[in-house]
Amino acid sequence: MNRRVVITGLGVCAPNGVGLNDFTNALTQGRSGIRFQSELERLKFGCQIAANPLVKDNILNNYFTPLQLRGLNASGIVYGVISGMDAWADAGLEPNTSTEPSWDYGILFGTGILGVDKFREAILMIDGQNVRRLGSTSVLQTMASGISAYLGGNLGCGNQVSTNSAACTTGTEGVLMGHERISSGKAEVMLVGSCSDSGPYVWGGFDAMRILPRGYNDNPTEASRPMSASASGFVVGSGAGALVLESLESAEKRGAKIYAEVLGGEINSGGQLGEGSMTAPNSIAVQRCIRNAVQNAGIEATDIDVINGHLTATAKDSLEVANWSAALNRKGVDFPYINSFKGMIGHCLAAAGSIECVASVLQFKEGVVFGNVNCEDAHPEITAIISETRIPRTTISYRPKVIAKASFGFGDVNACVIFKQYID
Numbered sequence: 001m002n003r004r005v006v007i008t009g010l011g012v013c014a015p016n017g018v019g020l021n022d023f024t025n026a027l028t029q030g031r032s033g034i035r036f037q038s039e040l041e042r043l044k045f046g047c048q049i050a051a052n053p054l055v056k057d058n059i060l061n062n063y064f065t066p067l068q069l070r071g072l073n074a075s076g077i078v079y080g081v082i083s084g085m086d087a088w089a090d091a092g093l094e095p096n097t098s099t100e101p102s103w104d105y106g107i108l109f110g111t112g113i114l115g116v117d118k119f120r121e122a123i124l125m126i127d128g129q130n131v132r133r134l135g136s137t138s139v140l141q142t143m144a145s146g147i148s149a150y151l152g153g154n155l156g157c158g159n160q161v162s163t164n165s166a167a168c169t170t171g172t173e174g175v176l177m178g179h180e181r182i183s184s185g186k187a188e189v190m191l192v193g194s195c196s197d198s199g200p201y202v203w204g205g206f207d208a209m210r211i212l213p214r215g216y217n218d219n220p221t222e223a224s225r226p227m228s229a230s231a232s233g234f235v236v237g238s239g240a241g242a243l244v245l246e247s248l249e250s251a252e253k254r255g256a257k258i259y260a261e262v263l264g265g266e267i268n269s270g271g272q273l274g275e276g277s278m279t280a281p282n283s284i285a286v287q288r289c290i291r292n293a294v295q296n297a298g299i300e301a302t303d304i305d306v307i308n309g310h311l312t313a314t315a316k317d318s319l320e321v322a323n324w325s326a327a328l329n330r331k332g333v334d335f336p337y338i339n340s341f342k343g344m345i346g347h348c349l350a351a352a353g354s355i356e357c358v359a360s361v362l363q364f365k366e367g368v369v370f371g372n373v374n375c376e377d378a379h380p381e382i383t384a385i386i387s388e389t390r391i392p393r394t395t396i397s398y399r400p401k402v403i404a405k406a407s408f409g410f411g412d413v414n415a416c417v418i419f420k421q422y423i424d
Contacts, residue, residue, distance in 0.1 A: 009091025009244030051237030051346030080195035101158025112350030167409030171353025193242030237346030241354030311340035343373030
């Protein structure tokens with residue numbers, strides 16, 4: 001069985017916009033969600049900027065019961081539930097309140113690190129011999145599958161309800177896993193997405209690695225500079241993105257709006273061999289991932305007219321563009337438009353792939369290619385391969401037909417998904 005899979009719902013909780021409207025406007029205008037963080041200054045971080053969603057406390061009652069909110073101290077769960085339930089509503093679906101689960105509806109919502117602040121709270125209480133004060137939800141908030149468990153209970157899903165984790169590749173990998181489950185006939189609807197916690201206990205390790213920009217504490221919106229010659233490291237971020245994937249038959253039967261079609265893609269690993277390592281990609285695997293994604297999607301490399309890359313604003317950006325060019329055998333003005341959203345939202349870690357998948361798909365709806373913020377000085381190694389005209393600096397009017405979105409994560413893991421304009 002090889003059923004067609006479409007996207008019928010989107011939700012997002014991003015550093016530059018909570019909710020689809022705010023997020024779309026921010027992307028269109030090139031508005032950044034990267035801000036100075038006074039807590040990082042107090043803790044003497046070298047890089048004192050980060051990108052995290054601004055969630056107003058008064059909206060939480062729309063997503064959580066009073067009981068769930070009691071003792072809730074896991075930002076990733078907050079972001080994930082907001083984006084997931086928004087995507088569900090955007091698809092025209094209702095939470096299941098009957099006595100029997102929705103057997104054809106499932107959830108695959110990933111994360112990297114979850115409930116770090118709750119862990120810290122638990123450690124302090126236990127070390128202070130106050131274990132009884134931990135509360136009954138500390139396990140739920142700190143287990144990796146806590147996010148899918150919260151969403152599964154809120155929505156009453158009876159199909160697979162699970163959590164994947166593959167570092168920065170998590171969100172894009174989840175889209176492909178959900179696609180495969182529906183395509184094979186094992187589910188009709190899958191809510192897929194990923195989330196990442198905020199805060200110094202998540203971001204501190206990256207600051208210690210000295211891979212974050214330290215010269216932009218006074219002008220944070222200019223710090224994340226993908227594909228730029230002046231790029232000096234990625235900016236850490238957090239948040240969540242969610243997509244409702246659905247069989248075409250189910251979507252048509254419901255009369256649901258359709259954002260795009262998911263043609264398929266590829267997931268692989270470079271095995272940390274050759275030039276690959278725990279933190280660096282193996283180019284052979286990256287190129288193979290892209291080529292196989294094209295083949296698995298049943299398209300030609302020439303069909304791709306927009307690429308949303310991983311492109312983190314590090315020295316590896318030039319290598320990534322070179323890998324795209326080699327894998328697709330396209331360069332110069334023949335290269336697709338390419339963009340990175342990390343200039344506006346930073347690198348949202350495990351949430352990066354899902355937030356960027358949502359943004360990629362919005363380009364079909366809006367008839368645009370969103371611009372590359374802070375790329376005034378494109379890296380010469382990149383412009384030696386592709387024409388500068390393929391790197392739009394601001395949002396341009398354009399009707400994409402096929403978008404390739406890829407994520408490449410720590411551990412030398414890769415995922416590439418192919419989205420296609422849906423025509424009834």
